[in-house]
Amino acid sequence: MFIKKKSVLLLILAWVSGVMGLVLGMFLEPLWFARFGSLIVLFAAMSEYSLLHGELNRLYIRLEKVDADMDMPDLTPSKWHLKKVALSHITLVMGTLIWGFGDLLL
Numbered sequence: 001m002f003i004k005k006k007s008v009l010l011l012i013l014a015w016v017s018g019v020m021g022l023v024l025g026m027f028l029e030p031l032w033f034a035r036f037g038s039l040i041v042l043f044a045a046m047s048e049y050s051l052l053h054g055e056l057n058r059l060y061i062r063l064e065k066v067d068a069d070m071d072m073p074d075l076t077p078s079k080w081h082l083k084k085v086a087l088s089h090i091t092l093v094m095g096t097l098i099w100g101f102g103d104l105l106l
Helices: 002-027 031-064 079-105
Strands: none
Touching (some): 002 031
16 A cells, blocks of 8 residues: 555656755756756656556466466556556656756756
8 A cells, every 4th residue: 555655656756856956956957957856866766666566466466366277367456556557657757857957957
C-alpha cells in the first residue's frame, strides 16, 4: 500500500521542486531553476524505481498463486499504473532538460 502512494508522492515532490525552482529562478537567479532540475530528476527516478518495484512484486505474488493446471491470469498492469509510468517518464525527461538548460530557458 505504501509503495503505491510513494510513487505518487515522489511525482508530486518532483513537480513542486520544479515550481519552486522556477519561482526562485525568476526572482533571484536563473541558475536556481537549473539546480532544481536535479531534484526533479532525482524524485522522478525514485518514482520510476518505486513503480517498477511495486509492479514486479505484484507480478511475482500473482505468479506464485498459479498452478500448472490453471490458465494464466491477466497480468497486465492497470491503466492507472501505466499513466503513472508515463508521467514519471515525462517528468524525468523534463527534469533533465531543466537541469541542463534551465538557466538558458529563463
